[in-house]
Amino acid sequence: MxxxxxxxxxxxxxxxxxxxxxxxxxxxxxxxxxxxxxxxxxxxxxxxxxxxxxxxxxxxxxxxxxxxxxxxxxxxxxxxxxxxxxxxxxxxxxxxxxxxxxxxxxxxxxxxxxxxxxxxxxxxxxxxxxGAEADVALLEEELRAALARADRLADQHRKLKHELAETNSGVLALYVQLEERDEELRKAHGRTLRSLEDALRPRPLHVDGLDLAVHYAPASDETPTGGDLYDWFTLPDGTVHITIVDALGHGITSTRTALTVTHAVRTLALEGHSLGTIVARTDEILAPFDQSVMATLQLVHLNPATGELSLANGSHPPALHLRADGSAEFLEVRGRGVGFPLPGSERVLTTTLGHDDLLLLYTDGLTESRRDPREGERRLVSTARRHRSRPTAELPGVIARDMLAGALHEDDTLALAVRFRSPCQEPGHDPG
Structure with a gap:
């Protein structure tokens, strides 16, 4: 020491x-x-x-x-x-x-x-x-050592950056592949569900004196099925029956509920039950099997020869009657839907469609995409008037597109249009 x-x-x-x-x-x-x-x-x-x-x-x-x-x-x-x-x-x-x-x-x-x-x-x-020369020599040696170390570290840093870039590139490529694959699976899943849902929907209905068209859009492409469903068929006496159902929720569960309700309504209608009793009777039939079923619905009977229309309602938005002269009326009927307290339609509304009159049935996703449903109904009237001269086949889709522009929230949307023709008119013909 x-x-x-x-x-x-x-x-x-x-x-x-x-x-x-x-x-x-x-x-x-x-x-x-x-x-x-x-x-x-x-x-x-x-x-x-x-x-x-x-x-x-x-x-x-x-x-x-x-x-x-x-x-x-x-x-x-x-x-x-x-x-x-x-x-x-x-x-x-x-x-x-x-x-x-x-x-x-x-x-x-x-x-x-x-x-x-x-x-x-x-x-x-x-x-x-x-000596000065010796000190300088030692300092230069130490400086060379420091520079050599710095060079080694810089080289290692470059190599690490290169390896990291290659790793990131590989991870990014893998991520892109996974995203593409996931997107393909989502689309395939959506197509499958949409195909199944389309298969469950009724076939196009061709009736002399009536033009019918429908538009459906899910709340999101991620869930191509939903609780908005319709059914139409001809009763033995020639009357056209139309059901509009909006089941609570989204996705497959709500689709199942909507199907259950429409099938029950179809059975009751074909058995001859009066229109005013079907909503309550549907709830009575389904309640013992599934207490979770909850849906609004609207039922229409339309005589294609005379234009006579009857309508029952269970908590559903009112139908819009747009006359050929441009005047409009919402067909209001009080009632409570399936799964609601005291289910049933309080009355049956009757009216008559004139030649070239339009009847627009829809679910709440069409008018309640903004804060005020009443404002949505006013927009619906103006939108239907603006497009009423279009071919019936285009009408529901065009109205839905305009109504949902700038929507504050997404919901399943269904719009169904019926145009009444006098018996002398060819079905499907639009004047002008």
Whole structure:
């Protein structure tokens, strides 16, 4: 162990560099230890307060040799030492000493000969300044080591960035493939569900004296099925029966509910039950089997020869009667739907359609896409008037498109149009 007191930064640097050379520390480690000790002692030495350096060569707990450098500072300087910011952090003690323990290279001179050399080198460096050329050479060596390390790190950084870019590219490509595959599966799933739902919907109905058309759109492409459903068929006496159902909820469950209700209504209508009793009777039949069934519905009987119309309602939006002269009327009938308290239609409304009159049946998704349903009904009247001259086949889709433009929320939407023709008119013919 050797201790030396220093009064100038230059003398301290030369001594530390001499000790590092004696112990054959790599140039990079040598630069770190020289910079760390000189920065730690700078405040004291620049203020004219000497510091003491003690060098010790000892074996660590793991048996490996290491160089211990202990720098003792004046008391007033030891309180502000921050070792974490140094190139090689040391351990600050309470007595004003900062200690560095540096592992020594394995390939070096025997311990017995190195310690005297280190002592002599330290004393010589302190007593006589090293030549300028030698100092420059050592500084250049240390600089080359630092630059080489920086180059290695930069090269490793470039390689890591390249590997990361390739990894990200691969992950992105895989993500795109998964997204495309997921989209294909969603579309296939949607097509399958839509095909199944279309298969469950009634076939087109062709009746002399009537033009009929329907439009359906789900709340989202993600759920191509919904609770809005319709049914139409001809009764034995030639009367056309139309059912509009809006089951609670969305998706397959609501579709099942709507199908259950429409099938029950069809059975009751074909059995001859009066229109005014069918809503209540449907609830009476279904309630024992499924207490969760809840749906609004509207039932229409229309005589294609005379235009006589009867309408029953269970909590459903009113039908719109748009006459050929442009006047409009909502056919209001109070009632409560299937699954509601006291289900049934309170009365049966009767009226007569004139030649080229339109009857528009729909679900609430058409008029309640905005905050005010009454405002939606007013828009429906103006929209139907604007497009009433279009072919009947186009009418429901065009009206739905205009009504849902700028909708505040999405819902299943169903629109069904019936245009009455006098018996002398060819079915499906639109004047003008």
């Amino acid at each position: 050797t201790s030396t007191t220093f009064s100038t930064p230059a003398a301290l640097r030369r001594t530390v560099r001499g000790i590092a050379l004696t112990y054959r520390l790599p140039a990079e480690d040598r630069a770190r230890i020289v910079l760390s000790l000189s920065e730690t002692a700078a405040a004291a030495l620049n203020a004219g307060r000497p510091v003491t350096l003690t060098a010790t060569n000892e074996a660590g707990e793991d048996g490996a040799d290491r160089l211990t450098l202990a720098l003792t500072l004046p008391r007033q300087d030891s309180r502000v030492v921050v070792t974490d910011e140094l190139p090689l952090p040391g351990e600050a003690g309470a007595d004003g000493t900062v200690v560095w323990r540096v592992p020594l290279p394995t390939a070096r001179a025997p311990l017995a000969t190195v310690v005297p050399q280190a002592t002599r080198a330290g004393r010589a460096a302190a007593a006589a300044p090293r």
